[in-house]
Amino acid sequence: MTEPRWLNADERRAWLALVSINTLLPAALDTKLHAAGKLSLFDYTVLAMLSEAEDRFLPMSELAARSSASLSRLSHVVTKLQKRGWVERRPHPHDARVTTAHLTEEGMATIVGLAPGHVEDVRDLFLDALTEQDVLDLARIGEKVVGRLDTDHWILREN
Amino acid sequence: MTEPRWLNADERRAWLALVSINTLLPAALDTKLHAAGKLSLFDYTVLAMLSEAEDRFLPMSELAARSSASLSRLSHVVTKLQKRGWVERRPHPHDARVTTAHLTEEGMATIVGLAPGHVEDVRDLFLDALTEQDVLDLARIGEKVVGRLDTDHWILREN
């Protein structure tokens, strides 16, 4: 039980900034999205991932991975999105354990309508504060951190 | 209504990494802290802010600012921490609107016991993935983003 290595000044700055961003940014985007369409950032992310997937469907576990969520959380949210008519659940044809989540036309229309405003918000709240170099640095550092938190994270997959 | 400026590849990388960190990092630290002492990262942050404050107390609104939370959220959490004997509420002597939250001896003992493990976890899950230059870059970029989200954020105050 040796004395822990406390954070130095720069480490503390980096850590505090990250924790603050972590609470402020999702809160701000949640507010915007809730005003625009009564959904949360997580709801939006789920719809976005489906809209970018081939044929607009994904197995629940793949969708969970792409939205960095637990299967349980995703299951509850998909139930909610289903009630709004934006997503459908279907059994997988070849593996009866698997459920696939499909984006409906209505769901697609919703995200198409929301996306431009959301991108503007992301720029407004976040990217516009940064130079091109900052963006590059952040992408590099961010991916390192993601790799440490989850070695197989999908955003690190080749291509 | 002009065509929105979609994210370019690097912007997208930076954004996706940040969103992923945002869900993975607190989840991992919550799990660790919950195992160590049945508290969340936010609970820990509140205790930590009090422990670093002069005389170990702060007005609710200042504590809310330092933990990036709404007053409402803080109020509920302080009620919980109070029930565990870690925090006390007292009226402010000169302004009857203000409530101050005080860290008890028991609360101090709790955070002193938890801190070394928590710092190790922060290194383990996050800082150890980064070089010294990364830490500097992240501190710089992080503070820019915080400034954009909240101009008067406390971490930007000239001490």
Next chain:
DNA sequence: GCAGCGTGGTTGATTCTTCAACTAGGTCCC
């Protein structure tokens, strides 16, 4: 061909967070 284990997913209870409504004390200013 069936026992045992791992995978994929759902559910309900508990805990947390947010939101809107409200109390109450302070400040401005006429």
Next chain:
DNA sequence: GGGACCTAGTTGAAGAATCAACCACGCTGC
């Protein structure tokens, strides 16, 4: 000195996240 408005904080209800328990299917080895 009395409105009007602002600041600080609390509360209860509603919606969201987590956790543990659980079911069903598939694979493996015998």
